[in-house]
Amino acid sequence: xxxxxxxxxxxxxxxxxxxxxxxxxxxxxxxxxxxxxxxxxxxxxxxxxxxxxxxxxxxxxxxxxxxxxxxxxxxxxxxxxxxxxxxxxxxxxxxxxxxxxxxxxxxxxxxxxxxxxxxxxxxxxxxxxxxxxxxxxxxxxxxxxxxxxxxxxxxxxxxxxxxxxxxxxxxxxxxxxxxxxxxxxxxxxxxxxxxxxxxxxxxxxxxxxxxxxxxxxxxxxxxxxxxxxxxxxxxxxxxxxxxxxxxxxxxxxxxxxxxxxxxxxxxxxxxxxxxxxxxxxxxxxxxxxxxxxxxxxxxxxxxxxxxxxxxxxxxxxxxxxxxxxxxxxxxxxxxxxxxxxxxxxxxxxxxxxxxxxxxxxxxxxxxxxxxxxxxxxxxxxxxxxxxxxxxxxxxxxxxxxxxxxxxxxxxxxxxxxxxxxxxxxxxxxxxxxxxxxxxxxxxxxxxxxxxxxxxxxxxxxxxxxxxxxxxxxxxxxxxxxxxxxxxxxxxxxxxxxxxxxxxxxxxxxxxxxxxxxxxxxxxxxxxxxxxxxxxxxxxxxxxxxxxxxxxxxxxxxxxxxxxxxxxxxxxxxxxxxxxxxxxxxxxxxxxxxxxxxxxxxxxxxx
Ligand code: AGP
Numbered sequence: 099x100x101x102x103x104x105x106x107x108x109x110x111x112x113x114x115x116x117x118x119x120x121x122x123x124x125x126x127x128x129x130x131x132x133x134x135x136x137x138x139x140x141x142x143x144x145x146x147x148x149x150x151x152x153x154x155x156x157x158x159x160x161x162x163x164x165x166x167x168x169x170x171x172x173x174x175x176x177x178x179x180x181x182x183x184x185x186x187x188x189x190x191x192x193x194x195x196x197x198x199x200x201x202x203x204x205x206x207x208x209x210x211x212x213x214x215x216x217x218x219x220x221x222x223x224x225x226x227x228x229x230x231x232x233x234x235x236x237x238x239x240x241x242x243x244x245x246x247x248x249x250x251x252x253x254x255x256x257x258x259x260x261x262x263x264x265x266x267x268x269x270x271x272x273x274x275x276x277x278x279x280x281x282x283x284x285x286x287x288x289x290x291x292x293x294x295x296x297x298x299x300x301x302x303x304x305x306x307x308x309x310x311x312x313x314x315x316x317x318x319x320x321x322x323x324x325x326x327x328x329x330x331x332x333x334x335x336x337x338x339x340x341x342x343x344x345x346x347x348x349x350x351x352x353x354x355x356x357x358x359x360x361x362x363x364x365x366x367x368x369x370x371x372x373x374x375x376x377x378x379x380x381x382x383x384x385x386x387x388x389x390x391x392x393x394x395x396x397x398x399x400x401x402x403x404x405x406x407x408x409x410x411x412x413x414x415x416x417x418x419x420x421x422x423x424x425x426x427x428x429x430x431x432x433x434x435x436x437x438x439x440x441x442x443x444x445x446x447x448x449x450x451x452x453x454x455x456x457x458x459x460x461x462x463x464x465x466x467x468x469x470x471x472x473x474x475x476x477x478x479x480x481x482x483x484x485x486x487x488x489x490x491x492x493x494x495x496x497x498x499x500x501x502x503x504x505x506x507x508x509x510x511x512x513x514x515x516x517x518x519x520x521x522x523x524x525x526x527x528x529x530x531x532x533x534x535x536x537x538x539x540x541x542x543x544x545x546x547x548x549x550x551x552x553x554x555x556x557x558x559x560x561x562x563x564x565x566x567x568x569x570x571x572x573x574x575x576x577x578x579x580x581x582x583x584x585x586x587x588x589x590x591x592x593x594x595x596x597x598x599x600x601x602x603x604x605x606x607x608x609x610x611x612x613x614x615x616x617x618x619x620x621x622x623x624x625x626x627x628x629x630x631x632x633x634x635x636x637x638x639x640x641x642x643x644x645x646x647x648x649x650x651x652x653x654x655x656x657x658x659x660x661x662x663x664x665x666x667x668x669x670x671x672x673x674x675x676x677x678x679x680x681x682x683x684x685x686x687x688x689x690x691x692x693x694x695x696x697x698x699x700x701x702x703x704x
Contacts, residue, residue, distance in 0.1 A: 100183075100197040101127065101169040102275070103292045104256040104266045106311045107283025111135075111165030112155055118285075118292035119167050120148050126491030127169035128177035128473055133184040133193035134162030135263050141193060143168075143182040163313075164264060166256045166286075168195035172473040173366055173488055174203070174377070175220030185224040187231035188216050191260040194230070196223040197288050198252035198273035199366050199488075206248065226255060238262040239310045242269055243323055251365055256286050265312040270303040272361065277301040277309050277316050279330055284311040290333060291341065298333040347691045349494035349586070353677050354548075357541035359499040360670070362488035363506045364533050372530055374514045378484040381439075385465060386518040388437045392419040393464075395427045395455045396443035397701070399497040399581060403443055403469075403504035405574035406669050410512035414525055414666070417515075424451035427458075434462040441511075442468050445492055445500035446700035447475025456481060469507050471500045485511060494692045495699045496586050498677050501578065502540075505670050509533055532667045539661040543674055547658060551678040554641060554656055558683025561612050564591040565633070566676070567599060568616035569626045575669045576616055579676030586694045587684035596629035609637035614676065615654060617644040618668035627653045643675050 101122030105111040115132045130151045131143020140160060144150045148169070168183035175181035184193040200206070203222035206229065211217065215228045229245040238259050252272035258265075268275055268286045278285030278293040278300050285293040286309065290300050303309060306321035318326040345351035367374055392411050394404030404421045411419040422432070424442070428451065434440070440459035444452045447470040456477060459466050468481035471489050478484050487503035510533070513526040564583055566576035573595045580593035594603055596615070607613065615630035617623050623646065630653045634640050642654030645662045658675045660668070684691045 100171050100288065101292065102166070102195050102197055102254060102256050102286065102288040103168075104166040104195075104258075104268065104286035104311070105283065106164050106264070106266050106313055107280065108313065109163060109283060110161060111163050112160045114296070115165050115167035116148070116152055116155060117295075118287065119151070119169050121292045122169050122289055123148055126171055126472070128172050129170045129179070129182035130168065131182045131184055132165055132167035133258060134160055135164035135258055135260070136162035138260050139186065139190055139193045139258065141184055141186060143179065143184065145177045145179050145182060164258060164266060166193060166195045166258055166266065171490065173199055173362070173486070174222045177473060180219045181221050183223060185219060185221065185227050187227040189231060192227040192230045193258050194223065194226045195256050196226060197254040198271070199362060200225060200249050200253060201251035201365055201369060202249070226257075230257065230259070234261070238265060239267045239308060239319070242267050243308060246271070250370065252361065254288050265310055268303070268309045268311070270307055271305060275303045277303065277311065277318070279316065282313065284316050286311060289343070294333060299330050300333060301328045301330050346685075347494065347681070349496055349498065349681055349691050352492055352494055352499045353674070353681065354544060355490065356499045356502050356674065357537045357544070359487075359489040359503050360506055360540060361537040362490075363503040364510070364537065366488050367485075367510050368530065368533065372527070374510055374517065376485050376511075376514065378486070379467065380483055381465060381467070383518050386515055389417060389439045389465070389515070390435070390437045391439070392417050393427070393432065393434075393438065393440045393459070394419065394421045394443065395424050395440055395452065395459070397424050397449050397451050399501045399578060400443040400445060400452070400504060402574060402578035402581065403501050403508065404441070405577065406505050406571060406666070407441065407508040407512070409571055409574070410508060410666055411515075414512060415516055415519065422455070424449070424455040428455045432458075432462070434459060434464040436463050436465070438464045440464045440466050442466065442477060442481070443470075443504055444468065444475075444477050445471045445487075445497050445504075447472040447477040448700045450701060453477055453480075469504055471503070493699070495694055495697050496582055496680070496691075502670055502673060506533065506536065509667065528664055529666060532664045535663065536667060536670050539663065539671060540674060543661055543671060547675070548678060551658060551675050552682045554658070555679045555682030556686060557612065557639070558587060558589065558679070559686045561587075561589045561683065563606065564589055564612045564614065565603070565607070565638075566591060566593045566614045566616070567596040567629065567633070569596045569622040569629070570619045571665065571669050572596075572616035572619055572622070572626060572672065575672050575676065576614070578673055579614060579616075579680065582677055582680035583683060585697060586680055586691050587687050587689055588695070589683065596626050599629060599632065604632065604636065607633045607636045607638050611638050612641065613638040614641045614643065614679065615650070616672055617642065617646070617650060618660065618672050619665050621665070623649060630654065641679070643672055
């Protein structure tokens with residue numbers, strides 16, 4: 099995720115911003131830059147790590163006690179010097195850094211180009227300084243207020259201008275931004291760990307709020323331009339807690355970030371008019387129309403995401419689809435043809451088995467598309483077609499927000515293929531509508547049920563074996579839930595197709611054995627519930643997960659209710675309680691949640 103640091107005060111801004119940006123490196127980035135106000139705006143920026151930017155800044159004296167800095171996690175436009183932030187207008191009188199996604203950037207840029215503006219980058223962000231320049235109102239904050247109604251999407255912006263050299267202005271819309279209050283110096287940042295060595299007194303801007311920072315102080319305004327009542331908070335985190343934004347573990351932080359990760363991923367590709375754009379997918383309409391078979395190839399959690407893809411591509415598109423574990427695929431002599439599409443899924447983009455499977459597919463002349471979370475990763479660089487999940491860096495070994503954004507990306511891809519193949523498009527319109535609701539419904543679920551799920555997981559202390567069961571997509575999520583529980587709490591867990599239990603495994607179900615029963619697929623719910631009842635009749639302790647809790651009252655000992663979505667999208671919600679159950683079970687068992695034994699975040703060996 100990108101990082102923003104800005105400064106106004108008596109000290110030189112450059113060293114403070116370099117320091118602050120380095121504290122945001124953990125968030126993952128591919129380029130960095132800063133702008134300083136001194137006899138005009140001086141911008142220093144480059145692709146690559148912070149040490150490259152530091153060398154540039156130290157290569158000559160850079161003065162200025164007003165500045166903005168940024169670490170970029172590429173969403174629109176590949177990692178490059180030109181695409182790094184800050185971005186300026188043609189005159190260089192305005193400089194902007196931005197977190198988030200401006201969804202309507204293409205139309206804004208078209209308008210600006212037709213009025214003569216020249217663009218230097220491929221980013222959505224660069225529309226902002228040109229808007230500021232063309233809509234200048236004589237005052238920097240008023241101008242920022244004037245342009246924001248034209249912006250659609252999510253944005254945290256910090257802006258400086260030669261026209262108003264001793265101030266910074268900022269606005270927050272869906273993307274976090276905070277103001278640091280120092281001794282006669284003020285900071286703006288997307289992540290307070292960047293400034294905590296200078297001040298622990300911060301104001302978290304609310305959505306739609308603006309701020310003006312000058313050496314004389316900070317003013318905050320509501321979206322209507324009226325002064326806002328602000329409530330500075332004092333942060334007393336220790337340094338480790340700061341890394342996790344106050345959460346006890348990265349895994350919990352990343353579970354809680356899932357609504358934003360979904361928002362960024364869906365908004366990054368789905369426009370207001372239902373247009374879906376994948377800027378890094380080069381397959382043309384003819385190639386897409388010719389796809390006769392799809393292979394979804396991945397490892398671990400990414401493989402479980404592929405199970406949703408199979409459902410979507412087969413049942414909604416009618417395209418034969420196989421799912422393969424990458425470690426098996428590469429050695430099973432797969433029968434591939436030029437009209438076959440191999441989709442590799444990898445959070446890290448570095449998993450050896452998945453990389454090898456992709457290379458083997460390319461060697462066998464299949465079409466290849468990668469879904470990955472890391473721009474510039476090996477898989478991203480070698481795949482001819484790429485869809486980036488915009489989950490931001492995932493630090494915990496157990497994958498959560500990357501998985502959920504892989505499901506969103508696969509849903510969007512199925513809609514995209516459907517539109518090109520012009521079949522069953524109406525079915526997908528319902529799916530797209532559901533996708534738009536997903537981030538909010540995920541947020542709603544977490545707000546309402548995270549504590550009750552934690553209570554249920556308290557039992558995890560005593561679990562020895564656990565079963566996750568379901569049918570269809572519920573079985574797919576059961577497989578992901580069982581992996582999560584195994585890998586971080588070390589409880590032996592199995593996922594089972596609910597209809598298969600009676601063919602043997604039911605023998606293992608005895609008094610008190612926890613069974614997590616997923617029942618979200620309406621076409622299968624009756625059968626699923628009767629299978630869950632079979633386990634309960636043999637003494638299982640059943641945790642039911644469903645958007646129809648009323649259907650599970652006599653099948654489950656405790657029920658976790660979900661919001662309602664179309665069946666194909668229910669995995670995006672039903673996986674969340676399984677993540678929380680696994681997390682809290684691991685915590686109560688005293689496990690190393692973020693770094694479970696024997697495991698690595700990215701398995702770059704066979
Ligand atoms: C997920 O919780 C595990 N850490 C693991 O299964 C992981 O999903 C797998 O190693 C694939 O990693 P990738 O997505 O980075 O390729």
